[in-house]
Amino acid sequence: MGERIERHRRRSAPEDTGHIEENDMTTSTYTVTGMTCGHCASSVKEEVGELAGVTGIEVDVATGLVTVSSENALDPEAVRAAVKEAGYEVTA
Numbered sequence: 074m075g076e077r078i079e080r081h082r083r084r085s086a087p088e089d090t091g092h093i094e095e096n097d098m099t100t101s102t103y104t105v106t107g108m109t110c111g112h113c114a115s116s117v118k119e120e121v122g123e124l125a126g127v128t129g130i131e132v133d134v135a136t137g138l139v140t141v142s143s144e145n146a147l148d149p150e151a152v153r154a155a156v157k158e159a160g161y162e163v164t165a
């Protein structure tokens with residue numbers, strides 16, 4: 074735990090690169106099939122939101138695109154499993 078805070082502090086110095094990064098944020102996009110309405114989107118958000126480190130989830134039901142923001146890179150298999158838990162399938 075302490076190690077993670079250390080690393081975060083070091084990397085959040087904005088002078089290093091001259092532009093502002095979203096801290097340690099990682100964003101990944103997945104394509105999920107089977108979602109048809111807002112309720113589907115909520116189920117996916119709920120399950121994926123339980124994964125450690127997830128800070129935000131955007132779901133576009135029309136395209137099936139699920140964008141997951143997290144503190145660190147997530148294991149794609151864990152995301153896949155969470156989506157499956159919600160009743161849907163990650164195809165990409």
Ligand SMILES: [Cu+2]
Binds near residue numbers: 108112113
């Ligand atoms: Cu639905």
